[in-house]
Amino acid sequence: MNAGSDDAGLLERIRRGDTDGAAELFERYAPALLRFTDRMLSDRASAEEVTQEVFLKVISRAHQYDGRAGVASWLFAIAANACRDRRRRERRAAVVPLESVAEPRARTEGVESVIASRERRAAVRQALSELSEEQREALVLARYHGMPYAEIAKTLGISVGAVKTRIFRAVETLKARFSEGESSWTAAT
Amino acid sequence: MDCRDLTTLGIERLTGEASEASRRELDAHVDACESCRRDLERLEELWTTLGRDPEPEVTPEFRRRTLGLLEEEMIRGRVKAFRPTPTFRRPLLQAAALVAAAGVGYLLARGLPGRDSASPAASPSWPVAAVTPTAPGAAGVPGLAGNPRLANVSYRPADKDGRVAIGFDVTTRREVEGKPNDPEVAKLLAYLVAHNSESAGEKSRAIEVVSEHYGTNAAPASPEIVAALTSTLRADGNPGVRKKAADTLASFQSTPEIRAAFLQALKSDKNPAVRLAAIDALAAAARQSPDASTIESLKEKAVDPQENGFVRAKAASALKAMSF
Numbered sequence: 001m002n003a004g005s006d007d008a009g010l011l012e013r014i015r016r017g018d019t020d021g022a023a024e025l026f027e028r029y030a031p032a033l034l035r036f037t038d039r040m041l042s043d044r045a046s047a048e049e050v051t052q053e054v055f056l057k058v059i060s061r062a063h064q065y066d067g068r069a070g071v072a073s074w075l076f077a078i079a080a081n082a083c084r085d086r087r088r089r090e091r092r093a094a095v096v097p098l099e100s101v102a103e104p105r106a107r108t109e110g111v112e113s114v115i116a117s118r119e120r121r122a123a124v125r126q127a128l129s130e131l132s133e134e135q136r137e138a139l140v141l142a143r144y145h146g147m148p149y150a151e152i153a154k155t156l157g158i159s160v161g162a163v164k165t166r167i168f169r170a171v172e173t174l175k176a177r178f179s180e181g182e183s184s185w186t187a188a189t
Numbered sequence: 190m191d192c193r194d195l196t197t198l199g200i201e202r203l204t205g206e207a208s209e210a211s212r213r214e215l216d217a218h219v220d221a222c223e224s225c226r227r228d229l230e231r232l233e234e235l236w237t238t239l240g241r242d243p244e245p246e247v248t249p250e251f252r253r254r255t256l257g258l259l260e261e262e263m264i265r266g267r268v269k270a271f272r273p274t275p276t277f278r279r280p281l282l283q284a285a286a287l288v289a290a291a292g293v294g295y296l297l298a299r300g301l302p303g304r305d306s307a308s309p310a311a312s313p314s315w316p317v318a319a320v321t322p323t324a325p326g327a328a329g330v331p332g333l334a335g336n337p338r339l340a341n342v343s344y345r346p347a348d349k350d351g352r353v354a355i356g357f358d359v360t361t362r363r364e365v366e367g368k369p370n371d372p373e374v375a376k377l378l379a380y381l382v383a384h385n386s387e388s389a390g391e392k393s394r395a396i397e398v399v400s401e402h403y404g405t406n407a408a409p410a411s412p413e414i415v416a417a418l419t420s421t422l423r424a425d426g427n428p429g430v431r432k433k434a435a436d437t438l439a440s441f442q443s444t445p446e447i448r449a450a451f452l453q454a455l456k457s458d459k460n461p462a463v464r465l466a467a468i469d470a471l472a473a474a475a476r477q478s479p480d481a482s483t484i485e486s487l488k489e490k491a492v493d494p495q496e497n498g499f500v501r502a503k504a505a506s507a508l509k510a511m512s513f
Contacts, residue, residue, distance in 0.1 A: 038245040124242040
């Protein structure tokens with residue numbers, strides 16, 4: 001995650017119009033950004049579109065990078081904002097016929113039925129998608145990207161205390177989510 | 190610590206945020222507290238399970254599409270950076286024109302030839318207009334057959350009557366005023382695009398003026414203007430200028446001449462941004478009036494392995510939009 005001055009050098013090349021610099025930045029960060037957007041949006045096609053948006057924004061805003069945060073934090077901050085924008089647009093655009101709205105899952109359905117009917121991946125994704133956007137951002141950056149709290153704080157523009165709180169609440173929600181079907185959950189893992 | 194701190198300290202340990210003292214404290218507590226030991230195990234299990242979520246991978250197709258987009262965006266950026274910013278330069282040009290005019294005045298005082306003759310092509314030197322600017326109508330346009338150099342060109346936006354003015358120095362300062370559809374104004378603009386520009390900036394500015402005043406939503410472009418732009422698209426050495434010519438031609442009603450220029454640009458222009466502009470223009474024209482050579486060229490581009498990925502994708506998408 002800390003490519004440091006190399007990353008800053010890449011941005012400088014992009015500022016100068018070096019196409020190879022943009023390609024190198026893509027090779028370096030596309031896998032991580034795609035993982036992040038995929039987990040934030042739970043949809044591969046949307047994740048790819050948003051990841052492309054992130055790189056296009058980086059090209060047009062390379063001159064705005066001020067070096068206060070690491071390049072990685074800056075990229076993830078752009079990605080987090082892009083994901084929020086995408087979800088906001090989708091919420092606005094979503095006009096769902098009343099009859100097609102699923103009933104809330106009964107408490108008794110629990111994790112057992114989820115695991116019984118879906119792959120483990122789907123169960124994890126389902127659980128993540130039930131977290132609030134703020135909790136998911138913090139948890140995904142900590143768990144899947146190994147970001148220290150201080151870097152997550154810079155990326156999301158919040159305090160370290162707020163990062164801790166969001167991750168704590170996310171974990172509590174997940175624990176509660178899986179508490180009923182503990183044996184099945186364990187078996188699935 | 191007490192049992193209420195278990196989750197917080199457990200998470201800090203899992204995320205690598207816990208201090209050594211905090212780790213020791215947590216270990217000591219769970220050694221002595223059966224309930225917290227079980228809770229910590231569940232927490233670690235949850236953490237491990239989350240980590241088993243397969244990582245989505247960058248597919249070759251996604252890489253190809255995105256790198257094509259990035260290349261396109263970088264090219265756009267370079268074209269933007271090239272564009273001249275004439276507004277702040279205009280006072281400098283005007284000042285230069287004044288200096289030139291003073292010099293011309295001196296020459297006039299020494300008795301150089303007077304007003305434009307009937308056969309300007311026959312005369313190697315420029316006829317001199319005594320009065321500037323001209324009266325209403327697009328009078329004052331010098332003979333252009335001898336490829337005279339018009340210096341310090343300036344443009345005045347359309348006034349309330351839609352009249353534009355083009356000022357320039359030949360041997361003295363002149364200003365030609367008229368509506369864009371006045372033949373003489375169109376002829377002068379075509380000349381400025383095709384022959385008179387010594388720099389890419391000058392040429393770009395002339396094309397911008399053409400773009401502002403001609404097109405489907407403005408005055409129809411004269412044959413001279415179309416010819417000036419198509420020759421620029423075909424042969425100008427500067428990709429930014431060619432792109433600007435392409436964008437301007439794209440705003441005109443398509444003609445066989447314009448289509449042929451775009452087909453050539455698509456086939457052989459070295460700059461992908463120009464080829465992309467050609468695809469857009471050809472596809473738009475083909476939607477109005479399908480054309481076999483356009484469709485054939487787009488098909489070739491869509492599968493050309495040597496072509497830029499974004500150009501290929503654009504050609505394919507244009508064909509798809511035309512149901513090919």
